[in-house]
Amino acid sequence: MNQDISQGQIDKLYERLDKEAEEGGYHLNPDIEFTKDLVKGLITNENRYGYWSCPCRLASGNKAEDLDIICPCDYRDPDLNDYDACYCALYVSQKVMNGEKEVAPIPERRPPLEERLKLKPVPNISSLPLPVWRCKVCGYLCARENPPEVCPVCKAKKDRFERFI
Amino acid sequence: MKIKHIEGEKNGNIMMYTLSTCVWCKKIKKYLKDLGVEYHYIDVDLLEGAEKEEVMQQMKEYTSEVSYPMLVINEKEYIIGYKPDEIKEKLGL
Ligand code: SF4
Numbered sequence: 001m002n003q004d005i006s007q008g009q010i011d012k013l014y015e016r017l018d019k020e021a022e023e024g025g026y027h028l029n030p031d032i033e034f035t036k037d038l039v040k041g042l043i044t045n046e047n048r049y050g051y052w053s054c055p056c057r058l059a060s061g062n063k064a065e066d067l068d069i070i071c072p073c074d075y076r077d078p079d080l081n082d083y084d085a086c087y088c089a090l091y092v093s094q095k096v097m098n099g100e101k102e103v104a105p106i107p108e109r110r111p112p113l114e115e116r117l118k119l120k121p122v123p124n125i126s127s128l129p130l131p132v133w134r135c136k137v138c139g140y141l142c143a144r145e146n147p148p149e150v151c152p153v154c155k156a157k158k159d160r161f162e163r164f165i
Numbered sequence: 166m167k168i169k170h171i172e173g174e175k176n177g178n179i180m181m182y183t184l185s186t187c188v189w190c191k192k193i194k195k196y197l198k199d200l201g202v203e204y205h206y207i208d209v210d211l212l213e214g215a216e217k218e219e220v221m222q223q224m225k226e227y228t229s230e231v232s233y234p235m236l237v238i239n240e241k242e243y244i245i246g247y248k249p250d251e252i253k254e255k256l257g258l
Contacts, residue, residue: 041186
């Protein structure tokens with residue numbers, strides 16, 4: 001199944017992700033071989049699960065349970081901030097791009113399943129006329145009845161939004 | 166179970182839990198191969214159902230914070246992540 005992925009497919013997705021990353025102020029790992037291997041992992045997971053589950057984490061196969069690890073995952077930005085790379089090292093910081101920092105493996109930030117289940121959504125304690133939604137991928141906030149179909153900043157889908165206030 | 170065996174010099178019992186899509190896992194497989202030690206590995210993402218559960222349970226016996234790659238030496242010590250120096254040290258190489 002995953003043997004069927006062609007180099008052309010990998011290159012195409014790589015180009016697209018690279019373009020989107022640069023437009024959004026992010027950077028793909030400049031180690032092209034490494035990065036294309038991860039892109040292949042994303043395509044494999046797309047074929048296998050129907051979504052871009054993180055190549056370096058074990059997917060459950062249940063989308064609701066895996067939402068936080070659909071690439072770009074909820075943990076990318078904090079990891080870029082703290083370690084200059086995301087968990088897989090698909091995305092890296094400007095420092096890495098400048099050659100001031102080397103990419104190295106980093107600890108897993110995603111809490112184990114039991115703890116994730118305990119994280120309850122914030123109760124509605126606000127008297128604002130509209131709820132405020134937060135994109136869990138990039139932090140974009142908007143006040144409207146429902147979250148947008150697609151995050152206007154990072155293009156994450158609607159299901160990646162949480163109610164913030 | 167789909168445990169793969171890579172031949173090499175015997176240096177304790179090395180078992181690795183990996184994902185077929187993870188590039189750090191790929192690096193660690195290559196690293197061990199280059200070291201020339203014998204090891205076993207299993208790509209957990211290629212398992213399904215009861216078998217997957219069983220392997221995940223096995224991993225959890227070492228730590229509740231399971232992630233990949235996880236290398237277990239002699240069913241006792243474990244190393245999570247691609248850490249060549251630590252692997253060498255623990256294997257006494
Ligand atoms: S951003 Fe990095 S760590 Fe997160 S899902 Fe994508 S590849 Fe994995």
